[in-house]
Amino acid sequence: MALKIEMLRSFCVVAQTGSLAEAADRLGRSQSAVSMTLKQLEAHLGKPLFAGERKNRLSQLGEQVFELAARQVRQFDETVQSIEAVASADQGLIRIVSVPSVAALIFPQVLAHMTRRFPGLKIELRDTDSQQVLDALVEGKADLGIASGRHALNGITAQPLFRDRFGLVCATQHPLNRQARPPTIDDVVTESFLHNALCDMIETLRFRQAIESADITIHNTHSLIAMIRTGHWVSVLPETVAQFLPGATAFRPISDLPDRRDVYLYIRENARFRDETQDCAGFILSPAFKWPA
Amino acid sequence: MALKIEMLRSFCVVAQTGSLAEAADRLGRSQSAVSMTLKQLEAHLGKPLFAGERKNRLSQLGEQVFELAARQVRQFDETVQSIEAVASADQGLIRIVSVPSVAALIFPQVLAHMTRRFPGLKIELRDTDSQQVLDALVEGKADLGIASGRHALNGITAQPLFRDRFGLVCATQHPLNRQARPPTIDDVVTESFLHNALCDMIETLRFRQAIESADITIHNTHSLIAMIRTGHWVSVLPETVAQFLPGATAFRPISDLPDRRDVYLYIRENARFRDETQDCAGFILSPAFKWPA
DNA sequence: AACAAAACTTCAGGAAAACTGAAACGTGGC
DNA sequence: GCCACGTTTCAGTTTTCCTGAAGTTTTGTT
Structure with a gap:
């Protein structure tokens, strides 16, 4: 039998759980159904996907297939969502995808403006x-x-949105915030430095070398903030992100x-609801748009 | 009912044909089956995907959905291929993806070397x-x-392979090849200039401006060559690509x-057949590898 | 070592789905 | 009005998918 998306999905859930x-429960079917599906998949591939008697350890092949399958399933679900969103919108639909740091910043205003301007318009926001x-x-x-960054893409126009300098983020009572002298890279990148995904955008060689030795990486911004607020840890972030942090944290430039990080707005040229999309882009780019500065 | 990949596939084929x-024929099922599938899809979305009585014109929504669905189906098929390839290979499997111009250049040698070194090894090559x-x-x-170009990617190492200068490609008997003086941008980018995808990698401002006015773009290299051999047309390509062209064409630097175009070899660090992959990469990078220079 | 619990597989039957050929339908051309 | 073409609908069949129950194997406990 041909490979089907639902087979891959079942496999992924079993691999994860x-x-x-447990997997059968999550998938909303009986154990036996899942068992049979899995057997089908293995039969199709001609090799076992699991190692050992139980389903709690993947074979070498299983690992590989899992990586591919998980990605495919996620991809598929996204497409389905997108198709359904496109179909259900007759008053218009704008799909916005943004890096998380900026998404939180702009979304409230965008939502307010667009719903006022186009009643019935649907807006979808995703961040990655x-x-x-x-x-x-x-x-x-x-x-x-x-x-972040300017990229030339076919059928898509890029507009600079803002630039953002990188700097130290720490608790307000942290020594690095209290000292008069602005901090340097060497001050910041110590044992208590937290590496995060945005750090990788920094090109200054001195800094790149320094963070080589950073042991802890935190991808999720919320967790990062929680760590920083303890006062023990510091990190480096773009200013706009830092300003969005709650009270007890401070931002300081590093001498x-x-x-800088350059953030661009990308506009799909042949969107279905061209006017609405253009208007939305225009609003974000306009002086009327207030960045929480 | 839930959206299934086969529904999307049916829709895509009908939209294309x-x-x-015709679509039923291609899909290997009866007309009525396809008709029902389509009706299901439309019912699910709640709107018609086609305009007019016949299936030969898509509705506005249909266009949108087609774009998404086609991409998804292709993606899915690729994943299935990849999964099956991974599963069927127990002697080892190396999957190489390359830009077309370089693929043709390296593949014969790579194939020869690897099959000799690892009998039973499977190799998969795709170009995009x-x-x-x-x-x-x-x-x-x-x-x-x-x-082309160096990019920092997670879990993937980049190695410079070679640099390549851009230059004029034309028929050997073309005036620009016969004249003693090396051609300039202005000589080359005239009415008979053909724009191609690789041109977009050039950053020289003068050239970028000049090709703005180029009316004809040819993406497929074979077609491009066919045009150039007529003697009426010229184009600009990297030297390595140009040298791969058949007899009656010439390459000349533009003063x-x-x-330059920088070509990099990217190596996935945790490939399943790590040794074979590393060996293959080592071979391509070694001095033993003969570039058809 | 014996027993019980847990984890999974197998099986038979039934529900849902997908498919087919035949007939019906609708539109445009003559 | 009637035919040709492309599509839809229908009824019946085949295929696929799923479930509950019973069976097997492994794991843990006393």
Whole structure:
């Protein structure tokens, strides 16, 4: 039998949960159904996907297939969502994909403006990393995108949104915030430095070398903030992100770190609701748009 | 009912062929089956996907959905291929993705070397544009990639392969090849200039401005060559690509076009057949590898 | 070592789905 | 009005998918 998406999905859930029963529960079917599906998949591939007697350890092949299958399932679900969104919108639909830091910043205003201007308009917002933002645009899954860096893409125009300098983020009572002298890279990148995804955009060689030794990486911004608020840890973030942090944290420029991050707005040229999309882009780019500065 | 990949596939084929009968034929099922599937899909979305009585014109929504669905179906098929390839290979499997121009250059040698070194090894080669090469690597669909430009990717190492200057490509008897003085941008970018995808990698401003006015773009290299051989047309390509062209064409540097293209070899770090992949990469990078220079 | 619990597989039957050929339908051309 | 063409609907069949119950194997406990 041909490979089907539902087979891959079943396999992925079993691989994730490590148990048939648990997976069957999540998938909303009986154990036996899942068992049979899995057997079908293995029969199709001609090799076992699991190692050992139980389903809690993947074979070498299983690992590989899992990586591919998980991605495919996620991809498929996204497409389905997108198709359904496109179909259910007759008053108009704008799909925005953005890097998380900026998404939180702009969304409230965008929502307020657009719903007032176009009653009945649907807006969909998703956030991921810059790379996936661009992918979503190229694949026609989004009408507007916000990402770091300028990239030339077919059928998509790029507009500079703002620049953002990188700096120290720490608790307000942290010594590095209290000292008069602005901090340097060496001050900041110590044992208590937290590495995060945005750090990788910094090109200053001195800094790149320094963070080589950083042991802890935190991808999720919320967790990062929680750590920083304890007062023990510090990190480096773009100013706009830092300003969005709650009370007890501070942002300071780093004297020998000149890096900026350039954020661009990407506009899909042949969006279905061209006018609405253009209007939305125009609003974000207009002086009327207030950045929480 | 839930959206299924086969529904999307049916829709895509009908949209492409513009006829139920033809599509049913291609899909290997009866007309009525396809008709019902389509009706299901439309029912699910709540709106018609086609305009007019016949299936030969898509509605506005249909266009949108087609774009998304076509991409998804292609994506899915690729994943299935990849999964099956991974499963069927027990002697080892290396999946190489490359930009077309380089693929043709390296593949014969790579194949010869690897099959000798690892009998029973399977090799899979696919070619697409640079962007998709990188995507395939990130998505775990490829072990080795060859693409233009250096990009930092997680879990993937980049090695410079070669640099390539851009220059004029024309028929040997073309005036621009016969004249003693090396051609300039202005000589080359005239009415008979053909724009191609690789041109977009050139950064020299003068050239970028000049090709703005180019009316004809040819993406497929074979077609491009066919045009150039007529003697009426010229284009600009990297030297390595140009040298691969058949007899009656010539390559000449352009005096005021200093651009180079940097080609990198990307190696996925945790490929399943790590040793074979590393060996293959090592071979391509070694001095033993003879570039058809 | 014996027993019980847990984890999974197998099986038979039944529900849902997908498919087919035949007939019906609708539109445009003559 | 009637035919040709492309599509839809229908009824019946085949295929696929799922479930509950019973069976098997492994794991843990006393």
